Amino acid sequence: MVTFVSSTAQPRPRGVGRLNPAARSTLISFLAVVVFLALWQVAPILGWVNGRFTSQPTLVVQAAIEVFTSDNFLFHARISLSEFALGFGLALIISVPFGALLGTSQIARELISPPLMALYIAPTLILLPIMVIWLGIGMASKVAVVFLGAIFPIVVNTTAGMREADQRLIRAARSFGATRMDVFRHVLIPGALPSVLAGIRLAVGRGVLGVVVGELYVSQAGIGHQLVVYGSAMRVDRLLVYALVVSVFGYALTQVVRLLESRVRDWRSE
Amino acid sequence: MGQIQISNLTIEYKLLKGEGTFKAVDNVSLTVEAGELVTVVGSSGCGKSTLLLAIAGLVETSRGSINVAGKPITGPGPDRAVVFQESSLLPWKTVLGNVRFALEMRRWSAGDLNERAMRAIQMVGLESFADYHPHQLSGGMRQRVNIARALAVDPAVLLMDEPFGALDAQTREVMGEELLRIWERDRKTALFVTHDIDEAVLLADKVVVMGRNPGHIKDVMKIDLPRPRRGDVADSAQFIEYRRRLRSHLASDMAAMHLVREAV
Numbered sequence: 450m451v452t453f454v455s456s457t458a459q460p461r462p463r464g465v466g467r468l469n470p471a472a473r474s475t476l477i478s479f480l481a482v483v484v485f486l487a488l489w490q491v492a493p494i495l496g497w498v499n500g501r502f503t504s505q506p507t508l509v510v511q512a513a514i515e516v517f518t519s520d521n522f523l524f525h526a527r528i529s530l531s532e533f534a535l536g537f538g539l540a541l542i543i544s545v546p547f548g549a550l551l552g553t554s555q556i557a558r559e560l561i562s563p564p565l566m567a568l569y570i571a572p573t574l575i576l577l578p579i580m581v582i583w584l585g586i587g588m589a590s591k592v593a594v595v596f597l598g599a600i601f602p603i604v605v606n607t608t609a610g611m612r613e614a615d616q617r618l619i620r621a622a623r624s625f626g627a628t629r630m631d632v633f634r635h636v637l638i639p640g641a642l643p644s645v646l647a648g649i650r651l652a653v654g655r656g657v658l659g660v661v662v663g664e665l666y667v668s669q670a671g672i673g674h675q676l677v678v679y680g681s682a683m684r685v686d687r688l689l690v691y692a693l694v695v696s697v698f699g700y701a702l703t704q705v706v707r708l709l710e711s712r713v714r715d716w717r718s719e
Numbered sequence: 720m721g722q723i724q725i726s727n728l729t730i731e732y733k734l735l736k737g738e739g740t741f742k743a744v745d746n747v748s749l750t751v752e753a754g755e756l757v758t759v760v761g762s763s764g765c766g767k768s769t770l771l772l773a774i775a776g777l778v779e780t781s782r783g784s785i786n787v788a789g790k791p792i793t794g795p796g797p798d799r800a801v802v803f804q805e806s807s808l809l810p811w812k813t814v815l816g817n818v819r820f821a822l823e824m825r826r827w828s829a830g831d832l833n834e835r836a837m838r839a840i841q842m843v844g845l846e847s848f849a850d851y852h853p854h855q856l857s858g859g860m861r862q863r864v865n866i867a868r869a870l871a872v873d874p875a876v877l878l879m880d881e882p883f884g885a886l887d888a889q890t891r892e893v894m895g896e897e898l899l900r901i902w903e904r905d906r907k908t909a910l911f912v913t914h915d916i917d918e919a920v921l922l923a924d925k926v927v928v929m930g931r932n933p934g935h936i937k938d939v940m941k942i943d944l945p946r947p948r949r950g951d952v953a954d955s956a957q958f959i960e961y962r963r964r965l966r967s968h969l970a971s972d973m974a975a976m977h978l979v980r981e982a983v
Contacts, residue, residue: 621807624775624795625824625872635820639811713811 504685512686513693526694528671529660532588536595537656544603544652545645551604552611552641553633569605573597573655574662581667591663591671598655603648610644611637642713650706657699721788721798721875721908723751723774728783730769742933743769746783749927749936751910753788756902758911758923762969766934767912771880774910775801787876797825800874802865805885808853814840814864815849821868839871840864842901859890866898877902877909883918895921896950903947916969917953920944920961928968938968 468476486506493500504512516522551558551565577594584590618636627635664673672691679687730744744766751757759767772778774785776794785792787799800821808817818836827835840846843863853861862882869877882898883891895918902909902922913919919926920942928938942961944952952958 615806617803617807618809620777621801621803622820622824624777624799624801624803625821625868626795626797626826627824631824635824636809639809 501683502685504689508686509689512684513690516687516690525671525675528588529591529664529673532591532663532671533595533656533660535588536592536659537599537652539592540596540599540603540652540656541649544600544648545607547600548604548607548645548648549611549633549638549641551608553637558608565601565604568597569601573601574659577663577666580663586667586669591660591668594659594663595656598659599652602651602655603645606644606648606651607641610641613644614640643710646706646710646713650703650710653702653706654699657695657702661695722753722786723749723876723908723910724784724786724789725749725770725774726784728770728773728785729781730766730773730778731781744773745933745935747934747936748783749939751908753908754906755924756906756909756911756922757925757927758913758919759927759929760913760916760919760965760969761929761934762931763914764934765929765931767929768880769934770929771801771878771910771912774876775799775878777801797872798875799878800869800872800876802862802869802877802879802882804881805858805861806853808861808864808868810853813850813852814845814856814867817853817864818868818871821872825872827872836867836871839867842870843867843897857890858886859894862886862894863897866901870901875908877907879909879911881912881914884914891915891918892950898922899948916962916965920958920965921948921950921953926961926965928965940964 489503490506492498493503493505551561574594576597577590580590580593580597584593614637618640619632622632622636660671661673661676664671665677666673668674668677672695676688676691679691726748728744728747729742731740731742733740747766747770749757759770761767769778773780774787774792776792776796776799787796809820812820815833815836818839819832822832822836837846837849840849843866845860845863845867848856848860853864856864865882869879883894886894899922911919911922923942925942926940927936928940929935930937940961944955944957
């Protein structure tokens, strides 16, 4: 191997230090995961932990194959997904216009701000038992819980986004003859969009939580229902598969909203 | 056509906290003839911007009247356009989109909006930046867009509220000359608010000097410098004399302010 030595040359680093920083951090993360999985795999075999409680990576992979190929996974996933989609969709349809009203009307704000903030801060899961009493143990009560979980972050953030509107932009628009409706459509709405999306991102997490906890509480089907079934059967491997499914879903949806946010925020870098 | 006539104008704000009102403009009378470029100077808080916004119809007046082309002002109107200080462009719209927006708000129907907007953008020399967003432009370029937006709607009266106030000295000088070049094409009635004495003299047919507590007109000085003007007019003896007189006016205002402070 030929090395060129100049007066400014640093001594060549050894080991992983030779890689560029990005590659090095990727390698270190990768190794950490490998080490973790390996420990997880051998720990029950060596008797360090009880395998009944910890399961093993290979068993989890096996369980995943079983879950995805049989076990009515699609049926349960569809139930949970429908509950989420319905509750979240309803929340979206209602919360954005509602937030816009609160953002633009002082009277509306004074009227309902305190109870709204109380509901925003309190975990809406508190209302779960009431929803079950009102709507039964079927899908409707979960739809309601998702709806309640999702609506408040969106309302509150939409309201804030409208209220933080740049007064200079409103004044400029008015000087060119913009009506109240024009200002709303062309200044307030686009200006509030990043806040609305931030609210939606928060709402995704709350909605997913609502579905799962709602089904855990009482249900006949759905991902949460499966968690109850395998929980009482002590099937740690399958529980981990479902946990993974739920977190991947929530993460993916959050990332989609984040992507939209970053696109909308481009112009905000001013 | 675009004469501005202000008589005995008083503007008072209700104070947000506590009782009472704040008098921003006190009994001001001023006439800007059609086709005249008038600058207003004064230290901050002298009510010069408030006066301009009142002419724009964006600020409520308490007493007195403002007439533009013989008609009293009741709100913003198509006969007037405002060039604001920085950051009054919609950040999510492009340069072209922002100029178009003004035309759309004016319900402009004659001809193609894009074409008209582009012509205004060309006038300020930004045609190759039409698809840029405001955050991609320098402060000076943003102000050019602001000017293009006001020119596009072809107002009888152009109102400029410290449009170059946030720019560095060099850019400011360039923009001043550029503004003169554009203004000299069709000589619209224009009111230009600034705190920069040189800028005030360079641009103006007459300079209005305002004082504070409450905002009032101290003096109106006619500027007899030949047009078209270039930046080098600032070296002429006449210009220097105008500047000296304006400075002493404003200095006495500042001194008064300090006396008040010390008394308090």
